Amino acid sequence: MLPQIQTFLNQSRQLEEEGKTLDALQAAQEALNCVRDQVGSLEWVHAQARLARVLVLTGQYAQAEEHASAAISAPNCPLHVQGDATLTLGVCASETDRLHEAEELFYHAADIFRQADLPSEVGRALHDLTTCVFMHRGQFKLALITIEEAASLRTTDQTDHWGLPWVQAYIYQLYGDRSRTRQALDELLPLIKPGTRVAGGYYFLWARQSLDDGELDKGAEYLRLGMRIATTTGSPDLNIWMRMEYSRFYRLSGEAPVGLSWAEDAVNYARRVAYKSLLGTALIERAQAAWECGDLTSPPQDLREALAILDQVENSFDAARAAFLLAAWEQQQASPNALNAWNEAAERILQGGYAFLIERERRTTFPLLASHLRGPGRPAAEKLLHKLVLVDPPPLRIHGLGQFTVWQGRSPIPDQVWKRRKAGELFRFLLLQEQYSASRDILLDELWAESDAAALTDLFHQATSTLRHLLEPDLPDKFPSRYLKVEGDRVYLLLPPGSHMDFQEFEQSLPVAVQRGAIEPLEKALSLYMGELFPMDRYNDWSALRRQNLEDLYLSGMQTLASAYLNNHQEYRALQCARLIIQKDPWNEMAVWIGMRAHMRLNNAPRALQLYRQLEENLLNDLNTRPSPELRDLADQIRQR
Structure with missing residues (x-):
């Protein structure tokens, strides 16, 4: 290949990787200009394919198809270039809402790459099939399986491995699986280059997660970063995504009119670039913003238009969203059409396997479900509720050391609801049991033994019912809780994946840190201990043993940390640890020994002996014994100095 052509092609690829899409386009055009009079040559074929690829990134799909087709039609087009140009045609078909054609083109590209013995490129074809077809259609389970296969094939391609974590983060976020979303985003970060379209997609996903979590300040920063890349690259999908998320940000901030202006901009942008699938989702966002502004006329119009568009482009998931909001x-x-709208929305969710949408939009869906359970829409409502059982509710984050607070997802459960004493006690008791389960008889004996025997059954039902409603206050009546199960004579607390208890983390992390003996992990583990377990239950026998075990573990860890400080010549910190231990355990001879050694290193013999005399007095008065010989010897050595 001519050196000048090769230089332009390499420049175009490099500029694309750096996110400089318009500069990459210019370099590709320069390469083609150099071989305009060499139609059909190998250089001409490469230049056509390269230009087609970059044109896609700027949303110029008709021109991209023209150049990709020209490359493929050349008699001497190499197999790998045929495959690359076929992928470009597939992306163009997808972005112009011809999904069946796009699917065929991606499979054809994969076959071409197999023929050329390029497994990594086969993986690239499956990646495009996933992101451009399965994701558009809302075939999320199929998308996850296919992108994993794509990643396993892409063993030599070091530029696009972002595909697997990006798709996982996108889908897990829709599922409401915050833990796996964050994990995927962490895996994505080192695989992206600053300023690229993929980096913009990363900020978009973080912005959406931050808004889901109620972290609006963090969401605003991610939106700003993502919007900057969208503007720089000119990527159509990224520009529309960011505008929709800005709308949601302002809605969540209580500024629905500002959100509406962003949603209208997203709709106009999608119409301008003829991006039908994202036009449908932008119309949904505009409907929600207008609804929150008190507009009762335009939302149903937008939702019906969105439904028509999304059905046309086979976007089943967003069509189900639109149908549910319309219902x-x-x-x-x-409306007289309420029942029909409800049945249609429920059918779309059931057919698409989108039961997670009920949990994701619970502020809207739960009241709607409750309403239809009381009327002729009951059959569809019951079907949806039975699917909802299979959807994990938000995880619980429980702080029980020195306090008692419970977070559901990123939202705190108000402290006052736990003042319903029987439900709160039941919840905390179950947290301490093996497999978070206990029999009815044990519960009655441990929690309400002093109550009238005739009232025990009522107490049991009252406590379980109250706890069920406390954890899921908007769940329709008589529907089984996803956090609490009563089966036979046993009660089970069901903690969703991603749930966390500070005392459990403390029990697991501190022994490991003690074994290592290093200062930093000890400090981190000990910082979890904010005080005794469940302070409000300190006089209840059922919590006493676990509370004492946790305190003993804390003292053991503090003693190890004090020794580590002393060995590291951090005498003041060693003293601080020793004093904390002695406050809780005035007979702790090792803490006194560490304190005495620290004082001596600081040339403060009187304070060292004061520590010893206080221990000596405590042991004599409380236990009628004396300090250990080793400690007495140390005191004598100090006196003799």
């Missing part, structure tokens, strides 16, 4: 609007307005 909610019809129900709120007492």
Whole structure:
């Protein structure tokens, strides 16, 4: 290949990787200009394919198809270039809402790469099939399986491995699986280059997660970073995504009119670039923003238009979202079409396997479900509720050391609800049991033994019912809780994946840190201990043993940390640890020994002996014994100095 052509092609690839899409486009055009009069040559074929690829990134799909087709039609087009140009045609078909054609093109590209013995490129074809077809259709389980296969094939390609964690983060976020979303985003970070479209997608996902978590300040910063890349690269999908998330940000901030202006901009942008699938989702966002502004006319119009568009482009998931919101609007307005709208929305969710949408939009869906359970829409509501059982609710984050607070996802459960004493006690008791389960008889004996025998059954039902409603206050009546199960004579507390208890983490992390003996992990583990376990239950026998075991573990860890400080010549910190131990355990001879040694290193013999005399007095008065011979010897050595 001519050196000048090769230089332009390499420049275009490099600039694309750096996120400089427009500069990459210019370099590709320069390469083609150099071989305009060499139609059909190998250089001409490479230049056509390269230009087609970059044109896709700027949303110029008709021109991209023209150049990709020209490359493929050349008699001497190499197999790998045929495959690359076929992928470009597949992306163009997908972005212009021809999903069946796109699917065929991606499979054809994979076959070409197999023929050329390029497994990594086969993986690239499966990646494009996942992101451009399965994701568009809302075939999320198929997308996860296919992108994993793509990643396993891409063993030599070091530029696009972001595909697997990006798809996982996108889908797990929709599922409401915060833990796996964050894990995927952490895996994605080292695989992206600053300023690229993929980096913009990373900020988009973090912005959306931050808004889901209620962290609006963090979401605003991610939106700013993502919008900057969207503007720089000119990527159509990224520009529309960011505008929609800005709308949601302002809605969540209580500024729905500002959100509406962003949603309208997203709709206009999608219409301008003829991006039908994202036009449908932008219309959904505009409907929600207008609804929150008190507009009762335009939301149903936008939702119906969105439904028509999304059905046309086979976007089943967002079509189900639009149908559900329309059903909610019809129900709120007492529309004669409310029942039909409800049945259609429920059918879309059931057919698509989108039960997680009920949990994700619970502020809208739970009241709607409850309403239809009381009317002719009951059959569809019951089907959805039975699917909801299979969807994990938000994980619980429980702080029981020195306090008692419970977070559901990123939202705290108000402290006052735990003042319902029987439900709170039941919850905390179950947290301390093996497999978070206990029999009815044990519960009655441990929690309410002093109550009237005739009232025990009522107490049991009252406590379990109250706890069920406390954890899921908007769950329809008589529907089984996803956090609490009563089966036979046993009660089970069901902690969703990603749930966390500070005392359990403390029990697991501190022994490991003690074994290592290093200062930093000891400090980190000990910082979890904010005080005794469940302070409000300090006089209840059922919590006493676990509380004491935790305190003993804390003292053991503090003693190890004090020794580590002393060995590291951090005498003041060693003294601080020793004093904390002695406050809780005034007979602790090792803590006194560490304190005495630290004082001596600081040339403060009187304070060292004062520590010893206080221990001596405590042991004599409380236990009628004396300090150990080793400690007495140390005191004598200090006196003789």
